[in-house]
Amino acid sequence: MSTIKLHAGVIEIIDKAQKQCLWRGIDEHKRNGNLVAWDLVQKAKNKGGLGVINLKIQNEGLLVKQLHKFYSRAEVPWVQLIWESYYDNCVPRASRPVGSFWWKDVLSFHSSYREEASCKIGNGSSVLFWQDSWLGGILQDKFPALADFASDIHASVKDIQEPNDLAAIYLLPLSAQAYIELQELESLLNESQFNIHEADEWSFPGAANQFSVSRYYKHKHDHIQDQYKRHVAPKTFVSLARQELC
Known part of the structure; x- marks a missing residue:
């Protein structure tokens, strides 16, 4: 997840497996259905959810971390190689995407990165x-x-x-x-x-102005608007979910 942008179909398959694990448990023949929308399951525990990781946002955060290393010119071989090979005389965001499919995946998050990052010239x-x-x-x-x-x-x-x-x-x-x-x-x-x-x-804003995947995740996830009405009170929902896991 820290090197490749997961395809939406892959995330859907993983989420499906997580749903089955949560609601069916060890009984593969159980057919009770989901007790609540998956968006609510992925909410933080202090907001009424179970805190299950949103894979799309987590994947994005891990790739943005690589982009931060690049812009910060971290002293690692791949950063120096990419700057010298492709961007010796140009700004990456204003250039045509070049390089491996991995690097193009990282570049696709330019906008997300620059929304949060600030630069001391x-x-x-x-x-x-x-x-x-x-x-x-x-x-x-x-x-x-x-x-x-x-x-x-x-x-x-x-x-x-x-x-x-x-x-x-x-x-x-x-x-x-x-x-x-x-x-x-x-x-x-x-x-x-x-x-x-x-x-x-x-x-980045935060402790020592350093990039943190967890802070990035929290910031992005907190901005997701819940489009589903809550039919189960948070405490009751958590209680039901725990019963399913037992």
Whole structure:
């Protein structure tokens, strides 16, 4: 689960086996049916469920952990190999997916990763200037008129910082509104600190800003809305489930 994105059909088969184990026990001929929706079974115990792991979210969390190692440039051989082989001069999220099927599975969680992660800019090589959240937000949203004149909307922060010629960054001439936004943006950039000798530092909210699969799982699972009405009170449900397991 930490290397391959499980197919929906595989998860369905595993969930089916878990349901049979929970409701039938050792009696394979038992036909009482499910006592409650599987979504409720997967809820945390303190929310009325049994805390059975949601395999889809757990699988996603384990793969996002690999993505975090990649963006953090962890000192492991596969991270260094992928950066040097595919992304020496480009931002991964703005590039066409390349590499093994395993790596493409990991890349499919770019959006999930960047929803939670924040970046302390170093050399800016892993951050999209216009489309990533940095400098207080997404610059394409904050300066839409100026972004329309960008010569490369997928440029990295490093790409924008290096040229001294506006013509290398924007399609000139700028409109009046774009010029106003350019002045505002330059003011923000002058207050920012860049270090071309350091890598970008990606972090997650939580203890020591380190990525945690359990925290990721809890965050994602807590946002799942229960679409089923509760027909059994939590304590009664847990009691019934325990009886089934005995």
